Amino acid sequence: MNAPMSIQSCGNCGLVSMCLPLALTQPEMTQLDGIIKKSAPYRRGESIFRQGDAFTSIYAVRAGMVKTTVVNTLGEEQITGFYFPGELLGLNGLHENVYSGTAIALETVSLCEIPFLKLDELSALLPELRRQLMRQMSQEISDEQNMMLVLAKTSAEEKLGNFLIRLSLRFKRLGFSATQFRLTMSRVDIGNYLGLAVETVSRTLTKLQQRGVIKVAGKEITILDMDGLSGLNRKADEPAKLVVVG
Amino acid sequence: MNAPMSIQSCGNCGLVSMCLPLALTQPEMTQLDGIIKKSAPYRRGESIFRQGDAFTSIYAVRAGMVKTTVVNTLGEEQITGFYFPGELLGLNGLHENVYSGTAIALETVSLCEIPFLKLDELSALLPELRRQLMRQMSQEISDEQNMMLVLAKTSAEEKLGNFLIRLSLRFKRLGFSATQFRLTMSRVDIGNYLGLAVETVSRTLTKLQQRGVIKVAGKEITILDMDGLSGLNRKADEPAKLVVVG
DNA sequence: GTAAAACATTGATCCAGATCAATGGTTGGA
DNA sequence: TCCAACCATTGATCTGGATCAATGTTTTAC
Numbered sequence: 001m002n003a004p005m006s007i008q009s010c011g012n013c014g015l016v017s018m019c020l021p022l023a024l025t026q027p028e029m030t031q032l033d034g035i036i037k038k039s040a041p042y043r044r045g046e047s048i049f050r051q052g053d054a055f056t057s058i059y060a061v062r063a064g065m066v067k068t069t070v071v072n073t074l075g076e077e078q079i080t081g082f083y084f085p086g087e088l089l090g091l092n093g094l095h096e097n098v099y100s101g102t103a104i105a106l107e108t109v110s111l112c113e114i115p116f117l118k119l120d121e122l123s124a125l126l127p128e129l130r131r132q133l134m135r136q137m138s139q140e141i142s143d144e145q146n147m148m149l150v151l152a153k154t155s156a157e158e159k160l161g162n163f164l165i166r167l168s169l170r171f172k173r174l175g176f177s178a179t180q181f182r183l184t185m186s187r188v189d190i191g192n193y194l195g196l197a198v199e200t201v202s203r204t205l206t207k208l209q210q211r212g213v214i215k216v217a218g219k220e221i222t223i224l225d226m227d228g229l230s231g232l233n234r235k236a237d238e239p240a241k242l243v244v245v246g
Numbered sequence: 247m248n249a250p251m252s253i254q255s256c257g258n259c260g261l262v263s264m265c266l267p268l269a270l271t272q273p274e275m276t277q278l279d280g281i282i283k284k285s286a287p288y289r290r291g292e293s294i295f296r297q298g299d300a301f302t303s304i305y306a307v308r309a310g311m312v313k314t315t316v317v318n319t320l321g322e323e324q325i326t327g328f329y330f331p332g333e334l335l336g337l338n339g340l341h342e343n344v345y346s347g348t349a350i351a352l353e354t355v356s357l358c359e360i361p362f363l364k365l366d367e368l369s370a371l372l373p374e375l376r377r378q379l380m381r382q383m384s385q386e387i388s389d390e391q392n393m394m395l396v397l398a399k400t401s402a403e404e405k406l407g408n409f410l411i412r413l414s415l416r417f418k419r420l421g422f423s424a425t426q427f428r429l430t431m432s433r434v435d436i437g438n439y440l441g442l443a444v445e446t447v448s449r450t451l452t453k454l455q456q457r458g459v460i461k462v463a464g465k466e467i468t469i470l471d472m473d474g475l476s477g478l479n480r481k482a483d484e485p486a487k488l489v490v491v492g
Numbered sequence: 493g494t495a496a497a498a499c500a501t502t503g504a505t506c507c508a509g510a511t512c513a514a515t516g517g518t519t520g521g522a
Numbered sequence: 523t524c525c526a527a528c529c530a531t532t533g534a535t536c537t538g539g540a541t542c543a544a545t546g547t548t549t550t551a552c
Binding site for chain 2: 499500501502
Binding site: 068070072076078080081091092093094095100101120123124125127130131133134135136137138139140141142144145146147148149151152153192193194195 | 314316322324338339340341366370373376377384385391392393394395397398399440441
């Protein structure tokens with residue numbers, strides 16, 4: 001007998017150590033499983049939720065990558081994040097019961113949908129669930145604040161270096177190669193997120209390649225010199241490590 | 247008999263409608279009061295907490311204004327926010343039990359210190375407290391995301407216009423004039439926050455004054471034309487309203 | 493009250509990245 | 523398989539804001 005529910009539960013998910021069920025006991029995890037809905041896969045380009053829609057659920061990414069955006073009243077769009085498996089979407093929708101941004105699949109994506117009202121009730125009963133939810137929100141606040149520094153203070157090369165290092169760390173955390181990975185997002189998206197023109201993204205990737213710190217083959221990136229990548233534009237006597245977001 | 251505790255409680259605080267006790271009943275508010283510590287005033291320039299310190303409490307601003315900053319490993323500092331009365335500090339410290347930024351008083355400041363372990367326990371018992379805490383965190387995530395758009399996409403004039411409008415809204419919310427207020431932060435701080443050089447801040451304020459949309463007298467700002475201020479750099483046929491953070 | 497320090501403003505010059513243009517490569521649908 | 527649309531790269535030129543310099547004003551400490 002094929003039991004789809006037992007195949008796809010928090011208890012046997014490879015992402016437990018970075019997702020909501022972290023630190024839950026097995027019976028507690030079963031309770032959380034009881035409120036989670038597994039979604040059908042989203043295809044590349046599909047919206048998971050849209051800015052302005054009523055807020056109902058948060059979503060944990062199970063597979064694939066997602067970008068989030070905000071649009072101002074002039075229609076100007078800013079990418080606010082790229083989300084990996086184990087990361088939560090929709091945390092910015094609670095205050096007005098409206099999603100304050102849009103989430104879009106960058107490739108085929110599977111999600112766990114967690115209706116927020118039920119999550120809220122369960123969080124009263126399970127202290128570790130409540131705390132982990134708050135930690136995830138706190139992490140996101142901190143990530144966005146560090147991103148403010150990147151946007152306000154760093155050169156194009158530093159921005160790209162920082163971006164690639166962050167991707168590298170998250171691929172590594174998921175068990176993939178830290179030094180060779182495929183970008184799911186376009187150069188236009190990278191530029192949008194980092195506040196750079198697409199031409200500057202392209203140019204700067206080429207420049208980093210000419211310096212020998214990375215190798216670029218279309219969407220494939222190979223990091224050849226991790227220290228070199230984090231030390232971009234550093235003066236010779238300065239420490240070589242950039243703060244890394246996420 | 248002077249009873250300091252009864253003078254300073256959530257029940258009779260003018261900031262209830264924008265702070266944690268929002269939506270609590272009177273007995274619930276008494277419970278919250280029981281875990282809050284009132285701090286002695288902080289003087290201008292004093293740190294409330296520092297990046298890297300162990301996370302113990304969040305703080306609600308009772309009077310005065312506070313700025314928060316993050317510093318990267320190169321010592322580069324980015325101001326991440328200006329906080330008004332009724333707003334919460336320290337929400338970015340939960341994930342690592344370390345404050346991920348520093349909070350500094352911009353003038354004489356009074357705070358309510360809320361030890362987080364106690365708040366967490368109480369939030370299990372008081373659903374509305376738990377929800378309001380989450381709403382505050384969600385609001386902050388959203389604010390930072392909108393700030394990313396400002397930093398990445400807008401001109402110096404638009405940045406200043408947006409900044410002044412946001413200040414205006416928060417002064418108004420506190421019962422002060424929406425059109426005439428005194429800046430507590432220096433031009434250098436404004437520039438740091440918006441990713442601009444201090445000279446550009448000064449120049450742009452002068453330019454806005456020459457256009458007649460504001461009047462600048464040192465730290466005093468008078469908004470003469472609110473629509474003009476939000477319509478900076480707009481093409482003639484475009485709507486005139488910028489998205490406003492916070 | 494005074495002097496030093498800090499802050500704000502203005503002018504001149506410079507430059508990192510944006511914009512515009514053109515070309516080559518990749519992807520998706522028929 | 524072919525073609526249109528989209529994406530990525532490269533070159534040339536432009537520009538908004540940074541940097542440097544100088545001066546005026548305000549605040550702070552003694």
